[in-house]
Amino acid sequence: MARLDRYMLSQFLLLFGFFALVLVALFWINRAVLLFDRLIGDGQSALVFLEFTALGLPKLILTVLPIATFAGAAYVTNRMSSESELTVLQSTGSGPWRLARPVFVYGLCVAGMMSVLSHFLVPMAQGQLSQRETEISQNVTARLLTEGTFLHPGENVTFYTRLIDTDGVLRDVFLSDRRNPDEGVIYTAAEAYLVRNGEGTTLIMVDGLAQRLNRDTKRLATAKFRDFSFDISALVSKSAGRRISVPNRTTPAFLTSWDQLSEDSGDSLGTIAEEFHSRFAQPLFCVVAAMVGFSTLLLGGFSRFGVWREVVIAFGLLIAIDGFRGALVDEVLTDPSNWPLMYMPVLVGTILVVAMLSVASRPSLLRRRRRGAAA
Template sequence: MLSQLLVLFGFFSLVLVSIYWINRAVRLFDRLVGDGQSAMVFLEFTALTLPNVIRIVLPMAVFAASVYVTNRLSNESELVVMQATGFSPWRLARPVVYYGLIVGVMMTALTHFLVPASLYQMQNREAEIAENVTARLLSEGTFLHPADGVTFFIRQITPDGTLEDVFLSDRRKPDSAQTFTATRAYLLNQNDKVKLVMLDGMSQSFTRDGDRLFTTHFDDFSYDITALIRASEDRVRGIHQASSWDMLLHPERVAATSQEQVGRVIVAVHNRFNQAFLCLAAAMIGFSTLLLGGFSRFGVWRQIVAALVLLVVIKLIEGLSADAVETAPEMWPLVYAPSVAGIAMAVLMLAWAGRSRRARTALPEAAA
């Protein structure tokens, strides 16, 4: 049974990760390619999002595999046979517990190591790309938007670095707009400033005050575009990028660095531990809920719906407990309330299944 659970878990994980990953990749593609990034940058960013995607889908995959395997064993009457040979619900649940613990170890590695490292690396790469003038502006035949209200276009870039047929529109000020066109242009770095030197062009300035348009032809003109390129800033390491060790030992320092409340830091670090227990709870709920129904020609769809409802209840408990701990960090044990509640529900259902089985066994003996 354990091998079946792991095989189906791998299948559902692959399907769910593919769906979520493709969705993230499409949005990344629009953003990165729209900013003039290469395909290698796109592949790098999609790879860095993979650990977090796996973390999101892992509880769903562990629950789906548990429900599928239990449902198949029930339909093929294997559960009935095992119970008839003397296997109690607690004995049947043993491989499910092992399965939940194995997935919990995987989740622990993700939440404490892989996800924070990948998110921090992505943050650094985003900062590097934001500071890269060539990546943001030097793209042929594409209308780029390096800042809100700014449009930049280059028809062609020659091998010697000349920008041909340049168009620059600056509409950042609500009461005025400037448009520059030039036959040729060059990018010049001088005194920590980036300037666009345009040759043989025209400048158009429009002001809403009186709706006046001023046109100026120039032989050469220098335009400071430093403000269009996001300057290097102190890279703030958020709570999702911080290490669990620092968050446990120095929550105040992590909160100050990430500009977050101490309560949110406490919730985030304990939630990393809680995610592993939630995987165990999801596996046990999927199994124990279906075990209550026994064999039926009409299937176990009611038990499946009940299991989904229990998961919704657990998510509600998770949200309420997180809000309480953010307000009062000393109540951090409440972060584990969802997993404790889920495991308690599964234990109660296993006990009920064992009691129902004993009652059904005692009934024929009494009749005899």
């Protein structure tokens, strides 16, 4: 690799790392606040919050990589243009195609990072995250240890406790069980305890009252009790036999029969086709993002005021191409045989880049266009 290529590639990667770090931090703070409020509000520890945050980072990084790729390419190109570096390089015989070579290598480097994320790290992290969310949702003990709030640990079940002592005693407990359509039962107790019994959990209520309403006869029966045990293990369904969805599987899992994969995961063939081909199309889109940012700014030429107009145009082109990709996803979900449409935005972006570089390689055409605009 020539010294010019190494210089430009190092600048691109340096600015890419900066923009990626900033964007990930911004998105992470926004999501972390909501996640912290939800988990801590449900009685989870700070370690669970850190675990969920770490498992969500790969997908977050995957989302911001194309934006950081474009931002790095546009910023470096703008700086080199404003400092006349591009003008000097072009005057020494380096044409647009030659200058685009390190940009293409830069896009390939980011595409390689994104491929590792999309094919392996993100599915593995999402699969682990889904499993942990299921475990958290089935942790009835944690869901009941929230004082002063009416909670719904299961369908047609309401739980409330006024106060939780430091030794774990629940004061002034209210439990409404409406799972039986023929009758509803309300338990109130002065205090209660949560007791683990193997894999199950039992709520022991002391000095309370049970009120049973028969909906057919409209009769209410009450009974006082000194102590009463209520098995709350059945409030949440078990996770045995839980299906692993397609987004939570690594790419080698797609190399089997898709019909069998659809049966095992419960997802349609269109979902499988869209997920599989998007993992290849997204890294290629990073190459297009880098080339669009460079080639559009290259058309602007040298200006003491910079090429911010071209930056806005390049960003608009990138948004349009990405929006075009979103419109094609529905076609693939409906008919899996339309999977080539997933690569259409990459093809459109490539044609656009080739056209802009071809125009930039003809300076006489650009000068006539500028003179016409000035006139």
